Amino acid sequence: MASRAKIEISRVSKVFDGSPRNRTAVFNDISLTIDEGEFVSLVGPSGCGKSTLLLCVAGLESRTSGEIRLEGKLITKPGPELAIVFQEYALFPWRSVIRNVEYGLEAVGVPARQRRERGRAALNLVGLGAFAEYWPHELSGGMRQRVAIARALVIEPKVLLLDEPFGALDALTRSLLQKELSRICQATGKTVLFVTHSISEAIYLSDRIVLLSKRPASIRLEVRTALPRPRDPYDPEFVALTERLERVLLEEVPEQAETMVAA
Amino acid sequence: MLAVWEAAVRFGDVDPIILPSPSMIAETFVSMLLSGELAFHAANSLARLAIGYALAAAGGITLGLLVGWFRLASDFFTPLIELTRPISPIALIPLAILWFGIGLGSKVFVITMATFFPILLNTIAGVKSTDQLMIRAARSLGAGHMRLLLTVSLPSAAPFIHTGLRIALSIGFIVIIASEMVAAQNGLGWLILDSERVYRTDIVFVGIVTISGLGLLADYGMRLLGRALFPWIRAKESQNT
Ligand SMILES: Nc1ncnc2c1ncn2[C@@H]1O[C@H](COP(=O)(O)OP(=O)(O)O)[C@@H](O)[C@H]1O
Ligand SMILES: [Mg+2]
Numbered sequence: 001m002a003s004r005a006k007i008e009i010s011r012v013s014k015v016f017d018g019s020p021r022n023r024t025a026v027f028n029d030i031s032l033t034i035d036e037g038e039f040v041s042l043v044g045p046s047g048c049g050k051s052t053l054l055l056c057v058a059g060l061e062s063r064t065s066g067e068i069r070l071e072g073k074l075i076t077k078p079g080p081e082l083a084i085v086f087q088e089y090a091l092f093p094w095r096s097v098i099r100n101v102e103y104g105l106e107a108v109g110v111p112a113r114q115r116r117e118r119g120r121a122a123l124n125l126v127g128l129g130a131f132a133e134y135w136p137h138e139l140s141g142g143m144r145q146r147v148a149i150a151r152a153l154v155i156e157p158k159v160l161l162l163d164e165p166f167g168a169l170d171a172l173t174r175s176l177l178q179k180e181l182s183r184i185c186q187a188t189g190k191t192v193l194f195v196t197h198s199i200s201e202a203i204y205l206s207d208r209i210v211l212l213s214k215r216p217a218s219i220r221l222e223v224r225t226a227l228p229r230p231r232d233p234y235d236p237e238f239v240a241l242t243e244r245l246e247r248v249l250l251e252e253v254p255e256q257a258e259t260m261v262a263a
Numbered sequence: 264m265l266a267v268w269e270a271a272v273r274f275g276d277v278d279p280i281i282l283p284s285p286s287m288i289a290e291t292f293v294s295m296l297l298s299g300e301l302a303f304h305a306a307n308s309l310a311r312l313a314i315g316y317a318l319a320a321a322g323g324i325t326l327g328l329l330v331g332w333f334r335l336a337s338d339f340f341t342p343l344i345e346l347t348r349p350i351s352p353i354a355l356i357p358l359a360i361l362w363f364g365i366g367l368g369s370k371v372f373v374i375t376m377a378t379f380f381p382i383l384l385n386t387i388a389g390v391k392s393t394d395q396l397m398i399r400a401a402r403s404l405g406a407g408h409m410r411l412l413l414t415v416s417l418p419s420a421a422p423f424i425h426t427g428l429r430i431a432l433s434i435g436f437i438v439i440i441a442s443e444m445v446a447a448q449n450g451l452g453w454l455i456l457d458s459e460r461v462y463r464t465d466i467v468f469v470g471i472v473t474i475s476g477l478g479l480l481a482d483y484g485m486r487l488l489g490r491a492l493f494p495w496i497r498a499k500e501s502q503n504t
Contacts, residue, residue: 060399080405090400093495094418103414104404137498155404 005072006191007034007057007159012066014052026052027217029066032210034159039185039192041202044212044220045249050195053217054163057193058084070158080104083152084161087168089144091136097147098123098132104155122154123147125184142173149181159191166201178204182230199245203238204231211245213252221248283465291465292472305473308450311367312439315374319431323379324424327386331420332412344383352377352438356445365446370439377438378431385427389420422493429485436478 009032016024026049034040042050055061057068059078068075070082083104091100101119110118123129126146136144145165152160165181166174182205185192196202202209203225211221223245227237265285271277272284279287295301329336330344352373359369393416401415443452451474458466490497 055399058399058403060403078399078402080403082403084400084403086396086400088396090394090396092397092401092415092418093499094421094493103401103406106414107401107405107407107410135494135498137495151404 004036005033006036006038006070007032007193008067008069008072009033009053009057010067010069012053012056012068013064014049014056014061015064025216027212027215030217030219031066032219034191034193037189037191039190039194039205039207041194041196041206041209042212043196043199043202043209043245043249044217045214045252046197048212048215048217050197050212050217051163054084054161054193054195057159058082058161060084080108080155081158082161083155083157083159084163085145085148085152085165087164089136089141089148091144091147091151093136095136096132097128097134097136097139100136100147101151101154103151108155118154119150122150125153126150126180140173141169142177145169145177146180149184153184153188153190157190159193160185161193163195164197165194167197174201179230181205186229199249200233200238200242203227203241203245204233209245211248211252220252221245280462280464283468288465288468288472292469295466295469301469301473304449304451304454304470305477307447308439308443308452308474309477311370311443311450312374312435314367315371315439316378316432316435318371319375319378320382320428322375323382323427323431324386327383327424328390328412328417328420330383331387331390332416344380348380348384350376352434353441356442359442360446365448369446370442370450373442374435374438378435381430381434382424382427385423385430386420389423390416392423393419422489422496425485425489425492429482429489432481432485433478436474436481440474 009030012030013028014026016022016026018024030053032040042053044050052061056063057075059075059082075082092103095103098116098119101122102115105115105118120129120132123132126149128143128146128150131139131143131147136147139147149162149165162181166177169177178201184190185205194202194205199209206225209223209225210219211223212218213220223241225241227235227241231238233239233242269285272279272282283291292301326340330340331337355376356369356373359372363369363372390412397415397419398411401411406414439450440452440455443450444456447453451470455467455470455474458464458470
């Protein structure tokens, strides 16, 4: 894998300044570099600021201090170079599946014929070629999230951002989608920043895992995962790494211990 | 109920000027329908309603989108709206006659005034309730300000706008009658009032039945339209129950 920096997060902090009494320092002085083609997971207790950090990278939320760069250029606003997938899918209910996928292509002015072709190809990639004309509300949660992933991939973003994309899905669907995401990322060589609160999900998917502390978050630990793919959660090395990381998180936030283990 | 009414009128010695029997009303209805008189008055009423309503819809939706979306428009128009909204449209009828005469203008003006606000207010509420998540998703897919308004806020406000249009239409049916009673030479409102003056209570009833029927039909059409246009709304409702 090439080691060219794709995303550089340098000394970024975020404070929500609702009112003087209601100041939330979300994270402090975070620095992190993501290389081209790398899959990096952010893991941390809920409420520690993972989503906020991802929104900052997406250009959807302002930073209080620090810089975030994409290929050396400062990120100041959202755009199709950084596509984001949310836990709640965020599909447009008034658009059919294929027209959801085409949305980003419309926004950048791709002609109708090409939109349709690229939209169909993206749907095929996530295994939903037969559902192009369906409405989002006619699909299951797992299928909706596949549509959201297709909608993000079709615009060929430089970086794919995912915020707990499988958090609302049942265990079986989740592991199926993890497999598919892993396959798609291997096939397309996408640079990915992935937020999850599940350590095993992070290990299954990532080249590197970044553990965040509780709020105000800072980076607690970074681990490279070199296990061969496809990974097996029952492999002894996989299990050992899971236990090690869980222990770190348990130290970090004892009161979160149970939810972390359950995930 | 109709049978009781019929019996009461027939055997109870009720003056048909006070309360004509259903059969008498039906007879009058059929004869007015065949002569084309009913269609003539109904068409006049509906045409006035349609023009006033269309103006209100175009203005209400456009202004609603602007006020809901642009901070500046909101700051400027909100006090103005709050000030003009409580004005009773019926109270405007005399002014309308003064300004526009008793022709088409005065009726259209009153209808527009009466139906404008529910459309406007629902559109504003719809735009303001746009899901922040949808906006984020669209922005990160490359949508600019105008595209957001037209492809995210407008469709997500559409069910609200539809509700506003439905409420406005039923208000329109009430107000058209009132305005025709005051200033018109035809139309169902005029027909009702004029027939009362010449003691043709049966025609009064025909007018009432006709305008009510048309209102019911229009509302039914609006409901069907809503179902056809917003299939995801019903899906959400059935999921929640
Ligand atoms: N727009 C906002 N205004 C004020 N506080 C916010 C806002 N968004 C998030 N927060 C706060 O920031 C903290 C981190 O939230 P979030 O990034 O969603 O955490 P995570 O994704 O790790 O669970 C939470 O305490 C949350 O209440
Ligand atoms: Mg979150």
